[in-house]
Amino acid sequence: MNSIDFEGTKVAYRVDGSGPGLVLVHGTGADSESNWGHLVEYLSPHWTVVRPDYSGSGGTVDKGEPLTAAMLAGQVVAAARASGAVPFDLVGFSLGAAVAAFIAAEYPELVRSVVLLAGFVSGDDTRQRMQFELWRDLSRSDRKSMARLVLLTGYSPGFVSSLDDKAIEQNLQAIVDTNDWDGMARQLELDLTIDISDQARRIAKPVLVIGCTHDHMVSSAHARRLASLIPGAQYAEMATGHLAPFEQPAQFIALVSDFLRTSAA
Known part of the structure; x- marks a missing residue:
């Protein structure tokens, strides 16, 4: 684990592999290892893979102030610069997709292409606000129920049904034991207030937006809206729940790799 001091925050990040820079930005309640660790072996032979932990996650330590998209974007960029992996391709997941879009607009000189x-785009959708508020409340009062909700809404129904009781219990316990619950609550407050619509309209890079057909956390309608705001963005959809990198990792790696290689050609 590496770290860089940035505006009073010790930003932790991991670096693997060699080749062009590829920065992976995790989602709410996760960190660079829990979201991306199982995929690094497929990416690191072709790219220098940089995985920052932004505030509220992993090994990053800050002063506990409210989070903003600009703050998290600055931390991700600082880690990428410290690793020497600039310019870079950029992959963001969930809240990390909003942060990645912000980076693509505000740091265009550093970015080659983007996968979201x-x-x-924002936290103003009524259903999404209800969900994030429920997550916030459960993360404080009933973490085992929050873990159940993550499994039920994070994966497609068929995928959840394919897990046996032992696998379900192992997944639930892992969520309860490994989550940074205080950090997640801070990130959820950002989920509720973020708005990157202006940045999305100003992105002038090759962009692939991926929605998830069975996503009950962030409806694919949100991904399509994000794609519609970005000039020239491509759109693809995976027949998974929100946690697509876990449900269909091979398909996700193929989509990302094919897009990045095509964009670089």
Whole structure:
């Protein structure tokens, strides 16, 4: 684990592999290892893979102030610069997709191309606000129920049904034991207030937006809206729940790799 001091925050990040820079930005309640660790072996032979933990996650330590998209974007960029992996391709997941879109607009000189998975433009949708508020409340009062909700809404119904009781219990316990619950609550407050619509309209890079057909956390309608705001963005959809990199990792790697290689050609 590496770290860089940025505006009073010790930003933790991991670096693997060699080749052109590829920065992976995790989602709410996760960190760079829990979201991306199982995929690094497929990416690191072709790219220098940089995985920052932004505030509220992993090994990053800050002063506990409210989070903003600009703050998290600055932390991700600082880690990428410290690793020497600039310019870079950029992959963001969920809240990380909003942060990645912000980076693409505000730091265009550093970005080659962008993949945005299960992303959203803002937190103003009524259903999404209800969900994030429920997550916030359960993360404080009933973490085992919050873990159940993550499994039920994070994966497609068929995928959940394919898990046996032992696998379900192992997944639930892993969520309860490994989550940074205080950090997640801070990130959820950002989920509720974020708005990157202006940045989305100003992105002038090759962009692939990926929605998830069975996503009950962030509806694919949000991904389609994000794609519609970005000039020239491509759109693809995976027949998964929100946690697509876990449900269909091979398909996700193929979509990302094919797009990045085509964009670089």
